[in-house]
Amino acid sequence: MQAGLLDTHHNAVSTRRSPAWVVTGLLVAFYLLLYFGKEDYNATDAAVRYARDPLNLMLVKLGWKLNDNGSLWVFNKWYLYAGLYTLGMAVGGYFMLRKHGNSTYHRYRTYSLVAVQAVLGLMLPLVLDFLGRPAWYFSYFFPLKYDLFFPYNMDHMQPTVMAWFIVMTFVGLPLLVYFKGKRVYCSWICGCGGLAETFGDPWRHLSSKSPRAWRIEQVSIHSVLFAAFAMLGLVIGDGLAPEGHAIHNFANSYKGMYSLAIGSIFSGVLGTGLYPVGGTRVWCRFGCPMAAMLGLVQKFGRFRIAVKKDMCISCGNCSTYCEMGIDVRSYAMRNQDIKRASCVGCGMCAHVCPRGVLQLVAKRDAGPGQHTQEWTVDL
Ligand code: SF4
Ligand code: SF4
Ligand code: SF4
Known part of the structure; x- marks a missing residue:
């Protein structure tokens, strides 16, 4: 037994006692606010246009607005979230390594997860946005990033960026997984897995090991994979169909439902909100279509x-x-x-x-x- 592991079983917040439920309540409330709270995009645009100096502009881009009287207001919730997310991973990674850092494997994969999040998940999108370019997250691929091939993304995608996403989604990652396993993405790169491995470490042992949970997992994760590829088919059909065709309305409703049910509630509100009572990989295990797709490759790899x-x-x-x-x-x-x-x-x-x-x-x-x-x- 490695030093420090037994703490897990004596800590109230790690053992589904009242503090754990309080933290779950707070996380769920936070994610509900994040996904469904109102954001005034016009005000964000106006703030970017009228930011009078580089400091003010940078703060706006970082998710804050510096008022005339010098006070700071939360402005762009997604940049603020990306900053908090990265901070959560860095702090969680520090504590995770205090327990498990005697392993070279854990050291390097934790450094990799935090670095990928900090560079590709936070800084590069900020810099691109700052330069007036589309802010891509180069480490997220379809079907995890379910709207990657939606028209509002494809319309702004340069050919090289499009090639990167298509090749990585359908060739690069499957090949890597075939030769090295799903760990290449899920334990070294993916930001969702990164939060689970770092911030979520105190709760990793809570995942149910019952055969019933395994059966549910197999049905649910492959259903989401099917739903994601059905949506991709609809997006393609939507793009090819003539104006006025019934597929346009159906595709739009389907995309809206998927975004709400899978993109917001399952992956965000429940995926992270349930860490303290259901373990850290609720989304990865029961919902992530990328996990299902790469898992099929891993089975044969x-x-x-x-x-x-x-x-x-x-x-x-x-x-x-x-x-x-x-x-x-x-x-x-x-x-x-x-x-x-x-x-x-x-x-x-x-x-x-x-x-x-x-x-x-x-x-x-x-x-x-x-x-x-x-x-x-x-x-
Ligand atoms: S139960 Fe698992 S951890 Fe314990 S000795 Fe066997 S393989 Fe090792
Ligand atoms: S996911 Fe489970 S079985 Fe796979 S490496 Fe981690 S602890 Fe081991
Ligand atoms: S299972 Fe999905 S969300 Fe989880 S780490 Fe892997 S790709 Fe990311």
Whole structure:
């Protein structure tokens, strides 16, 4: 057992006691306000136009407005949110590494998650916006970024940017996942996973490991994947259909429903709001269509968690700390390598194993008499 892990079980906010419900209430309220609170876009535009000096303009772009009397007002909620998000990841990452930083794997992937968020999730969009260019988030791809191919995005997309998103969505990421596993994206790059791994670390053990939860997960996540690709089909059909065709209205209603139900409520309000009572990967596990898509690739790819034979003492640490609700112990007890679509390759199961039973590997299946090539990860 790594130092500091047992704290988790004695901390009221990490064990579904009253403080945890209070934090959940606060997070849900925050996200409701964020997604459904009113924002005066005209006022934002006016503030950008009339910002009289670089400091004032920069503050407006950062989500604040400097009034004549020197007071600051929250202005653009999405930039403010991006700033808070990055701060939450940086602070959460610091505390996460105080517990798990004795592992090279956790150190590097935490640095990577925070750096990607700070550079590609916060600073680059701000700079692009500041320069009057469309503010793309280059680390988010379809279907996680469900509106990437909506007309209001495509109309402003330069060919090179469009090529980046299309190639990464349909070729680059699937190939990386095939060879290295979903961890490449879900534990090293994705901002949603990044918040779970850092800010959410005190709650990672709360994911249900029951077979029932696994069955629900399989149905729900693939349903969202289907819904996302149905929407892509509608967007394409909408673009090709002649004016006045019935598909236009249907596509618009469908996009609105998906944005509300999946984009705002599921991924935001519930996905993060339920951290303290449902674990940190509620969205990743039950809702993320990207997880479903990449999970199908991972199932056929090389990544797996190798189990050393007859070493497991059934202590259960690995299952307890699996944020994706995988009952790792049951595989280890059967001496069976773990190849699950949902595994995000966080490496925590291997990290907390007192016997060194588990190892994350990207390994080609060997035929009879063939050499097996193996890439191990330092844990
Ligand atoms: S499961 Fe989805 S939201 Fe979660 S880390 Fe992976 S891509 Fe991001
Ligand atoms: S099985 Fe291990 S590596 Fe995979 S998600 Fe669970 S704890 Fe992380
Ligand atoms: S694999 Fe390791 S952590 Fe998991 S139950 Fe066995 S000994 Fe414990």
